[in-house]
Amino acid sequence: MDNFKRLLRYLRPYRFRVAFAVMLMFVVTLSAIPMPLMQKQVIDVAIPKKDRDMLWLIFWGVIGLYLVRGLVSYTLNYLIGWLGQRVIFDLRFQSYRHLQRLSLAYYDGRQPGKIMARLTNDIDVIQYALTQGFVNFITDVATVFMVIGWLLYLEWRLALLALAILPLYVVNYKLLLSRIREVSVELQERRDKMIATLTEKVSAIAVVKAFVREKHETDYFMETVARNFELGMVQTKLNRFLGATSQFIRMLGTGGLLWYGGSLVMGQNLKPGELLAFYGYLNYLYDPAVRLVDFNVQVQWALAAVDRVFETLDTRPEIIDAPDAVHLPTVRGEVEFRNVTFGYDAEQPVIHDVSFRVNPGEIIAIVGPSGAGKTTIVNLLARFYDANEGQVLVDGHDVRKVRLETMRRHIGMVAQETILFSVSLRENIRYGKKSARDEQIIAAAQSADLHDFIMSLPDQYDTKIGEDGIKLSGGQKQRMAIARALLADPRILILDDATSALDSHTEANVQAALADLMKGRTSFVIAHRLSTIMNADRIIVMNEGRITDFGTHTELVNRPGVYHDLYQEQFKTVGDLSEEERVRLLSAAA
Ligand SMILES: Nc1ncnc2c1ncn2[C@@H]1O[C@H](COP(=O)(O)OP(=O)(O)OP(=O)(O)O)[C@@H](O)[C@H]1O
Ligand SMILES: [Mg+2]
Incomplete structure (x- = not known):
């Protein structure tokens, strides 16, 4: 009553x-x-x-x-x-x-x-x-x-x-x-x-x-x-x-x-x-x-x-602005995890006491077996969830003390599962930034190696997705998501398995464009392919919710551990790689 x-x-x-x-x-x-x-x-x-x-x-x-x-x-x-x-x-x-x-x-x-x-x-x-x-x-x-x-x-x-x-x-x-x-x-x-x-x-x-x-x-x-x-x-x-x-x-x-x-x-x-x-x-x-x-x-x-x-x-939203939350108009992109422990169910942590520090503009690869907690790490950074213990800091500010909206605006994310809406391709890309002009949208699509494909469609950028439009392949969807994230022009870029559905040729194209775009942005790249991982400045190796190793490719590959094994494994299949990748891989290994 x-x-x-x-x-x-x-x-x-x-x-x-x-x-x-x-x-x-x-x-x-x-x-x-x-x-x-x-x-x-x-x-x-x-x-x-x-x-x-x-x-x-x-x-x-x-x-x-x-x-x-x-x-x-x-x-x-x-x-x-x-x-x-x-x-x-x-x-x-x-x-x-x-x-x-x-x-x-x-x-x-x-x-x-x-x-x-x-x-x-x-x-x-x-x-x-x-x-x-x-x-x-x-x-x-x-x-x-x-x-x-x-x-x-x-x-x-x-x-x-x-x-x-x-x-x-x-x-x-x-x-x-x-x-x-x-x-x-x-x-x-x-x-x-x-x-x-x-x-x-x-x-x-x-x-x-x-x-x-x-x-x-x-x-x-x-x-x-x-x-x-x-x-x-x-x-x-x-x-x-x-x-x-x-x-x-x-x-x-x-x-x-x-x-x-x-x-x-x-x-x-x-x-x-x-x-x-x-x-x-x-x-x-x-x-x-x-x-x-x-x-x-x-x-x-x-x-x-x-x-x-x-x-x-x-139901009260769990993630809300603290009363004293600060507005961060700009960030440099320094990211730090300080003794972070987190579980989707607080009783069962899936991330244990994780600490690391990343400099502004660094490209960080996160590798590790399925279920290791890679996505969880970036979820915490984007503040989709709050840590149970410890702190996640951006430019030295605890993310819980920063206004959510301004915080998220600095972060661009290509999630592991690509979701697009039933609107035109243009609008889907524009979702990253409402005020974007058409040239910017095209530039983003070009970086994601999508522009030529889109121009080949009868309605080009006005082509609708879904019901009464076209259906995209897994790789095309991923590239759409990349274009969307790029358009947002974030200081911190998160790519969660963002190129997993691309063939090595397309991936190389996208990677090349991304490498350019990642310059000056702090980037977290979750990937399984060695060729992608090797582009990173440093690599976080995760296993069962813990960071087991953190360093450059050369450092890690010479230490026994998960990364060393991963490298050995993929190195064996080096024959499948493109000429360019093979050269890069071999020179890095040398
Ligand atoms: N929304 C959720 N609710 C509850 N548990 C979750 C949720 N998402 C992930 N988990 C659990 O958290 C652990 C880490 O998952 P996470 O998604 O971070 O793994 P991952 O390293 O990204 O794996 P993958 O390479 O397969 O994407 C897993 O054991 C998973 O069962
Ligand atoms: Mg994941």
């Missing part, structure tokens, strides 16, 4: 509209009163007196009443629709903005589909409760109270009879409530799971097909939706049962009224028209009463959704 109050707070900026809407609701409610009275007038006054003028008056009265009512409820629904959409807009916008702020650790622990479900499904459920549900709730509560008062005034004995059955509604509802809630919550969870499965499996369709798992995946999905079907049916049954029993209770009331009211008319204690009017008001009593019960069911749904949406909004 606290969360529901919090949701209502989203209406606060629009309180005048809300107030106006509530006023209109009362007009709609009040407009319920005249109709049965007019019926009564026809039966009790106009017909006995044969008063045709009065019939005409009532005719125009009914038309007028419905015109006004129609107009008011149109305005009301428009207003409420607007309010609902607006709150949803705010909520979605806020959630998305918050998701952008949350740290990688948040995403590590969640399926993307489940995160999406918050912003789509859940918010839709809330919208329904907030708009239609909310209007119904207010008008119904108002109507019920107004009609009760009015009935008591008209004929209190009949009114008490009509009211006597209302508690039955409540009891009936309470009996079913907990089951209804349980089912709603489970159903929503199932839906989330379904979306999560869909997003994951649809984007991995190639893997599914490669391993001929289509049938298995279909069966698995079938299981999920079969359970949804079951639950959906349980929910339908519960709702219908609630509906049917409510109808039955209502009929008890109606039957009782006809019987007792009829006998009052026979005893001349009530006029026929009054009985008719009474009967008319009964709809205004029971319909809202049933709807209120139903509204409660919707609220159960909405509350579960509200809880989940706020859960996301309440």
Whole structure:
């Protein structure tokens, strides 16, 4: 319920509209009163007196009443629709903005589909409760109270009879409530799971097909939706049962009224028209009463959704600016790790007591077996995660004490997995720097050995990627990512296996261009190929989360250790290298 109050707070900026809407609701409610009275007038006054003028008056009265009512409820629904959409807009916008702020650790622990479900499904459920549900709730509560008062005034004995059955509604509802809630919550969870499965499996369709798992995946999905079907049916049954029993209770009331009211008319204690009017008001009593019960069911749904949406909004980003964070307009590019220990799960460190210092402009290669912690090192430098112990320093500033945004602007990264967006090639490269001019984009593409390829496409730089555009090869994607990072013109460049998908010829081209660009920038190059590694000034050798060696190629190759072995291994395959590389390699070895 606290969360529901919090949701209502989203209406606060629009309180005048809300107030106006509530006023209109009362007009709609009040407009319920005249109709049965007019019926009564026809039966009790106009017909006995044969008063045709009065019939005409009532005719125009009914038309007028419905015109006004129609107009008011149109305005009301428009207003409420607007309010609902607006709150949803705010909520979605806020959630998305918050998701952008949350740290990688948040995403590590969640399926993307489940995160999406918050912003789509859940918010839709809330919208329904907030708009239609909310209007119904207010008008119904108002109507019920107004009609009760009015009935008591008209004929209190009949009114008490009509009211006597209302508690039955409540009891009936309470009996079913907990089951209804349980089912709603489970159903929503199932839906989330379904979306999560869909997003994951649809984007991995190639893997599914490669391993001929289509049938298995279909069966698995079938299981999920079969359970949804079951639950959906349980929910339908519960709702219908609630509906049917409510109808039955209502009929008890109606039957009782006809019987007792009829006998009052026979005893001349009530006029026929009054009985008719009474009967008319009964709809205004029971319909809202049933709807209120139903509204409660919707609220159960909405509350579960509200809880989940706020859960996301309440997750605090782990990586945030310290209050005293400094702004670093420029950096030289000195990087130091001081006794850094880190684990994605703090209990299980994957980086142990790592220390090293890199001078501005140095090119550093990081080598080591898979899982050694190379990517983790650069993740810490980019401050995707914070160290558990020790410090990461740039130009002597602890990265935790530097404003995140300015810090990251100095770092350009080509990540191990290349991600491009479904926009044009130009826009994909421009992602590195929004203000880049076309010449700069072309220059970046040239450095990444992409320009000729792009120019050979019919739409050149305007060629779209994805859905209705081209699909790029792994190596082309990597070069796109390199161009993007280069465009950002960072002081610190991180290339995480950035050339792994390139053939040796293309790699040599890219390397040559990169070598130029790396000049004057501190660069971290994670690579497995010796030819790439040898371009570095110094090499960090990692194993099992520790730095086992650090030095120049010549130093390392002459010491026994991981690097020496790696060198020996690749040296054997030197026959596969290009002429140029072979010369370089042999001269370095000499
Ligand atoms: N997001 C993550 N959450 C939890 N553990 C992770 C995460 N990323 C990596 N790890 C773990 O951290 C360890 C180091 O991983 P890291 O990615 O740094 O290795 P790497 O040296 O880059 O390997 P590779 O050469 O295969 O890319 C591994 O044991 C891995 O299981
Ligand atoms: Mg890695």
